[in-house]
Amino acid sequence: MAGKKNPWGNSTGGKGGGSGEGSGGAPSGDKSDGPGKDGPGRDGPRNPWLPGGGGGSDDGKRRSASIEDIFKNRGPEGPRRAGGGGGGPSFRFPERPGGGSWLPILVAGGVVLWFLGTGMHLIQPGENAVVKRLGSYSRTMTPGLQFSAPYPIETVDKENVEGIREVRIPNGSSEKLILTGDQNLVDLSYVVRWRISNLENFKFELAEPVETVNEVAEAAMRATIAEKTLNDTFTGQGRAEIELSVRERMQETLDEYRSGIQVVGINVAKADPPSTVNDAFRDVSVAEQDADRARNQAQGYAQQTLAQAEGEAEAFDKVYEQYRLAPGVTRQRLYYETMERVLSTTDKTIIETEGVTPYLPLPEIRRRANNADNANNGITVEATPRQTQNSGGQ
Numbered sequence: 001m002a003g004k005k006n007p008w009g010n011s012t013g014g015k016g017g018g019s020g021e022g023s024g025g026a027p028s029g030d031k032s033d034g035p036g037k038d039g040p041g042r043d044g045p046r047n048p049w050l051p052g053g054g055g056g057s058d059d060g061k062r063r064s065a066s067i068e069d070i071f072k073n074r075g076p077e078g079p080r081r082a083g084g085g086g087g088g089p090s091f092r093f094p095e096r097p098g099g100g101s102w103l104p105i106l107v108a109g110g111v112v113l114w115f116l117g118t119g120m121h122l123i124q125p126g127e128n129a130v131v132k133r134l135g136s137y138s139r140t141m142t143p144g145l146q147f148s149a150p151y152p153i154e155t156v157d158k159e160n161v162e163g164i165r166e167v168r169i170p171n172g173s174s175e176k177l178i179l180t181g182d183q184n185l186v187d188l189s190y191v192v193r194w195r196i197s198n199l200e201n202f203k204f205e206l207a208e209p210v211e212t213v214n215e216v217a218e219a220a221m222r223a224t225i226a227e228k229t230l231n232d233t234f235t236g237q238g239r240a241e242i243e244l245s246v247r248e249r250m251q252e253t254l255d256e257y258r259s260g261i262q263v264v265g266i267n268v269a270k271a272d273p274p275s276t277v278n279d280a281f282r283d284v285s286v287a288e289q290d291a292d293r294a295r296n297q298a299q300g301y302a303q304q305t306l307a308q309a310e311g312e313a314e315a316f317d318k319v320y321e322q323y324r325l326a327p328g329v330t331r332q333r334l335y336y337e338t339m340e341r342v343l344s345t346t347d348k349t350i351i352e353t354e355g356v357t358p359y360l361p362l363p364e365i366r367r368r369a370n371n372a373d374n375a376n377n378g379i380t381v382e383a384t385p386r387q388t389q390n391s392g393g394q
Helices: 067-071 103-119 199-204 209-225 230-234 236-256 275-325 327-343 362-376
Strands: 120-123 127-133 136-141 144-147 154-160 165-169 177-179 185-196 261-272
Touching (some): 103 120, 120 154, 185 209, 230 261, 275 327
Antiparallel strands (some): 177 185, 185 261
16 A cells, blocks of 8 residues: 555565555655664564564564563553553552651551550459450459550450349249159249359359359259258248258359359249149148138137136126125125116016006006007007916906
8 A cells, every 4th residue: 555654564575666665665654773663674564462563572573462461561540651651650658748658657557556446445343354365364454444465465355243143044934843852843933143253263164154053053953942842932931941042052062163153142933833733732722721711710719718708707706706795785786787687678567565566567558658649640550469467366
């Protein structure tokens, strides 16, 4: 093609007649030492895959592009030209006003933040902290601002050592049947209150501290109930003895384990018979309550009768003392009082005097007067038959 530059460089026939390049020489834009050729004074086509038109080749021959040639001059901003001219900018840290680098300051700041974030600890009141150095126990921290080596050289584990913790057995609404000393079953539910007394032992002597407390509490409760009767588990005094015994047994066992746990108290929340015999047990309980009520009523009646008899005996003793002082007067007075008490409930009057009818129907006369008054007022009253008896055949 005449007048145009060959992108592959000079052809093999460029020295002769040329094919459209003019006779006897190369075109003006394709010099022998130009960048379009493989080298000064060398003929042959250029490798378009090499940067700079194959300027990096020494043998002047065409070769295929390698992966290293493609990426060695390619930067984050795109392909770079040979010789570094016009390439994209590379990343560099900003410089300080004095010309120094910010990298040392950033590294030092990161180290300070790492130390403050993992080496400074605020222990709250009521807390203690266990420090482990490379996995081994080092020391125990008390409340306040404390310092340690940064993580992972030292690790700090905080725990509340003054708070009271509770364990409820059983956990939920399930039954916990325990055999009593008189071969009965009781459904028992109780609460264990405990706290940490030694944080070092609590962390390193027991693998599962809470599970250990549950198992020790259940063993102590079963051993204590086995020494009590069924009625002892239902009464208040029996429950108090059970709670004290379980607490002592638990503390003794936990001290042998070096657990670092202090048992604060035991509270028996429920003590009932098993659900399968609960109805029968309720009937027995009701019968026992009825028997107790009847027994109490009998005792009350006996006490009342005894008190009344003692009072009457005391009154008789006083009368007898007066009778011994004046037998005749006392006898007559007793006769009058007895007759007054007997005749006060009758409506007949008897007079024993000469010339007077021994029997006076005073109640009948009074009844007739009342009937007459009622008749005058328009009230009808049925008359009662009258029967008069005279003493002495009159």
